[in-house]
Amino acid sequence: MRIGAHVSTAGGLPKAIDRALDIGAEALQCFCSSPQGWAFKPLPQAQTAAFRARAAETGVGPNFLHAIYLINLSAPTPENLQKSMDSLVNYMGVASAMGAAGVIFHGGSHRGAGYNGIFRQVVDSLLQVLERSPSDVLLCLENSAGMGNHIGSKFEEVGRILRAVGHPRMKVCLDTQHCFAAGYNVATKDGLDAAMQEFDREVGLGNLAALHANDSKQALASGVDRHDNIGEGQIGRDGFLNILRHPAFHDLPFFLEVPGFENTGPDKRNVDILKELRAQTGV
Ligand SMILES: [Zn+2]
Ligand SMILES: [Zn+2]
Structure with missing residues (x-):
């Protein structure tokens, strides 16, 4: 189990490794373009090769790219859908060049058309x-x-997509805050066990590639996506102790996407809390 964090690539892709090391992260997630815009500039080979070398030398990994926020495969317009697919293809190419394990993306909003639509x-x-x-x-x-x-807030929705795609490289990233907001009570041991049994039934534990470790500012089943620092939200330290103990997650990387105690994004304190909890699990 690796404790990782989302970090900035400002100043170049290899700088992300330095930022991860600065906060004690053992793996990282990053964007490779502005997450709020469609603009994409192919990354020079020197950058991706330097990232790959630096990751190997420092042992930081497995690493993932997070797709831009504009991606919407559920988009109602063909232009938007095409841009979304092209953006994902661009990111997949960069991920391969930099030696990242994968690209994590959101399914997007059906804007009223409904899941089946x-x-x-x-x-x-x-x-x-x-x-x-x-x-x-x-x-x-x-x-x-x-x-x-x-x-994709319900595991059944995620599972139906995975089964229909039926591709060995199609995987899932589970965000603890999104689970909680969607009504899966991952804050308690019983709730977590029930959620992961349902996940296994609907999606399959073997299809889980990574986790996002985020506490929740919002209540259970609120449906609201608001991340909090580990231990400051409604999942709490005990909740994360249960999560880190769960056998389904032992070989997977956890990535923090939290505001940070000084509002500077995932910080050393959040990484240290997860490491401390991991030590308590004895894993
Ligand atoms: Zn995300
Ligand atoms: Zn997430």
Whole structure:
């Protein structure tokens, strides 16, 4: 189990490794373009090669890219859908070049069309992205909090997509805050066990590639995506102790996407809390 964090790539891709090391993160997640815009500049080979070398030398990994926020495979317009697929393909290419394990993305909002209304479109677009991307990179659908008609808040929805895509590189990233907001009570041992049994039944534990470790500012089943620092939210330290203890997660990386105690994003204190809890589990 690796304790990782989302870090900035300002100043160049290899700088992300330094930022991870600065806060004690053992693995990292980052963007490779502005997450709020469609603009994409291919990364020079020197940058991706330097990242790869630096990751190998420092042992930071496994590493993942997080797709831009504009991606919406459930989009109602063909232009938007095409841009979303192209963006994912671009990210998959960079992930391969930098030696990252995969790209984590959100399924997007069906904007009122309903899950069934966009299901086939999502599956077909994922198949196209997989077809157009390198064979050594995973494509990971992240579960959502269910806010604003976002698909994938229920494991059943995630599982139906995975089964229909039926591709060995199609995987899942589970965000603890999104689980909690979607009504899975991962804060208690019983709630977590029940949630992971349901996950195994609907999605399959073997399809889980990574976790996002975030506490929740919002109540159980609130449907609201608001991350908190570990121990400051409604999942709490005891909740995370249970999560880190769960056998399903022992071989997976955890990535913090928390505001930070000084509002500077995932920080050393959050990493240290998770490391301390991991030590208590004896894993
Ligand atoms: Zn995400
Ligand atoms: Zn997340």
